[in-house]
Amino acid sequence: MKRTGTMLAGALIAMSAAAQAETVVDPQEVVFGEYGEVTEPLTSTPGDPARGEEIMVTKSAGNCISCHMVSALDYAPFHGEVGPPLDGVADRWGEAELRGILVDAKKTYQGTIMPSYYKTTGYVRPGVAFTSKPAEEPLPPLLSAQDIEDVVAFLSTLHWED
Amino acid sequence: MTFRTMTAAAALAMLVPAFATADPDAKLVVNGEIEMVTETEAPEHLEGLRTIRSGWTFRTEETQALQMDDFDNPAMIFVDQARDVWNTVEGDAGESCASCHGEPESLRGLRAELPKWNEEKGEVYTAEMYINDCRTERMGAEPWGWDSQPMKNMTALISSVSRGMTVDVAIDGPVREAWERGKEIYYTRYGQLELACANCHEDNYDNYIRADHLSQGHINGFPTYRLKQANLVSKHNRFRGCIRDTRGVPYAIGSEDFVALELYVASRGNGLSVEGPAVRN
Numbered sequence: 472m473k474r475t476g477t478m479l480a481g482a483l484i485a486m487s488a489a490a491q492a493e494t495v496v497d498p499q500e501v502v503f504g505e506y507g508e509v510t511e512p513l514t515s516t517p518g519d520p521a522r523g524e525e526i527m528v529t530k531s532a533g534n535c536i537s538c539h540m541v542s543a544l545d546y547a548p549f550h551g552e553v554g555p556p557l558d559g560v561a562d563r564w565g566e567a568e569l570r571g572i573l574v575d576a577k578k579t580y581q582g583t584i585m586p587s588y589y590k591t592t593g594y595v596r597p598g599v600a601f602t603s604k605p606a607e608e609p610l611p612p613l614l615s616a617q618d619i620e621d622v623v624a625f626l627s628t629l630h631w632e633d
Numbered sequence: 634m635t636f637r638t639m640t641a642a643a644a645l646a647m648l649v650p651a652f653a654t655a656d657p658d659a660k661l662v663v664n665g666e667i668e669m670v671t672e673t674e675a676p677e678h679l680e681g682l683r684t685i686r687s688g689w690t691f692r693t694e695e696t697q698a699l700q701m702d703d704f705d706n707p708a709m710i711f712v713d714q715a716r717d718v719w720n721t722v723e724g725d726a727g728e729s730c731a732s733c734h735g736e737p738e739s740l741r742g743l744r745a746e747l748p749k750w751n752e753e754k755g756e757v758y759t760a761e762m763y764i765n766d767c768r769t770e771r772m773g774a775e776p777w778g779w780d781s782q783p784m785k786n787m788t789a790l791i792s793s794v795s796r797g798m799t800v801d802v803a804i805d806g807p808v809r810e811a812w813e814r815g816k817e818i819y820y821t822r823y824g825q826l827e828l829a830c831a832n833c834h835e836d837n838y839d840n841y842i843r844a845d846h847l848s849q850g851h852i853n854g855f856p857t858y859r860l861k862q863a864n865l866v867s868k869h870n871r872f873r874g875c876i877r878d879t880r881g882v883p884y885a886i887g888s889e890d891f892v893a894l895e896l897y898v899a900s901r902g903n904g905l906s907v908e909g910p911a912v913r914n
Binding site: 534537538548549550552553584586600601604605610613 | 821827
């Protein structure tokens with residue numbers, strides 16, 4: 472009897488998590504502030520820094536280290552130099568600014584080389600990933616809403632002091 | 634803060650030796666006799682760069698060394714194969730390249746000017762287009778595919794006899810329209826990563842993007858021998874790969890768009906030496 476009760480409670484928690492996860496801001500509906508920041512989280516599930524870290528070093532996901540050096544990720548090979556090092560980035564930017572840079576960095580830095588990770592339209596000759604085959608807009612964004620929240624959570628841990 | 638910045642720089646320095654580049658002042662002399670200009674003032678039309686540098690200057694010492702002697706340059710096997718084909722009769726007319734041109738050395742100077750305006754045809758012509766006209770119109774032979782092995786070999790032979798000459802591609806007169814189109818392509822941000830040629834090769838040359846040391850993307854070394862592929866790579870094949878890497882849809886190899894891009898990119902290298910076939914990792 473007790474066991475069924477726990478299982479039921481477990482199922483209820485799982486259901487409410489699922490219900491919450493359904494609150495996702497559509498790429499077309501993201502609201503940017505004056506400086507490109509995005510205050511509203513893209514999902515109702517808080518970001519998971521461990522998963523965010525994984526996304527940053529994974530070539531087929533964020534592949535952020537192809538352009539950015541991050542000392543905390545020095546176990547992963549070949550950090551690039553195209554973007555600034557991200558050490559201490561949480562001391563320079565708050566969560567809303569980091570989210571904005573990830574969603575569409577061009578809103579923060581006009582003309583930047585950094586890709587827009589949560590944008591689905593407005594491309595020139597877009598392809599299906601690296602296949603050279605034409606893709607129809609809206610494209611799937613480079614990262615999902617939850618991926619972005621997770622990466623923001625990881626970046627928010629990158630302080631200079633401890 | 635200063636200390637912290639230094640730590641980051643030191644950490645970066647530690648990551649780099651795995652693919653350390655050669656001495657920036659190294660000189661490229663091939664076979665102890667052909668002296669190459671690997672760095673010079675940018676041509677006047679090029680506003681985004683002050684100095685232009687050959688792709689050779691961005692490679693490791695080991696890769697650089699392979700280009701300094703024809704016995705070490707793996708591309709020379711393909712050049713030798715093309716020499717045999719040069720002398721071989723093919724097609725209905727009973728002719729070989731040699732029947733009309735004599736030695737391949739008679740074409741010395743051509744590579745330095747290509748692509749160029751073909752008056753008779755009324756379009757911009759590349760080496761591939763001249764070669765196929767000879768095959769179809771003069772030899773009565775089948776054309777070669779743009780990116781086929783015999784075509785890459787033959788363009789390597791034709792380039793090799795101009796090595797050391799100064800790239801001097803015309804950008805005015807009848808080629809102007811194509812040149813403008815090529816320039817437009819060079820600065821267009823393609824694909825879902827929204828990257829233009831200029832983002833990597835003008836704004837970020839000499840930086841590492843993951844494990845790749847970005848060059849200025851000149852084509853004076855083409856066709857290049859890529860160690861990774863153990864084969865020659867044509868210019869258009871390289872363009873295709875670079876646009877594919879933007880998560881974009883490249884233009885077709887041999888298309889008018891890529892010929893225009895070839896003309897524009899070649900002109901960015903005016904002043905460097907013809908190096909093809911060069912060696913790349």
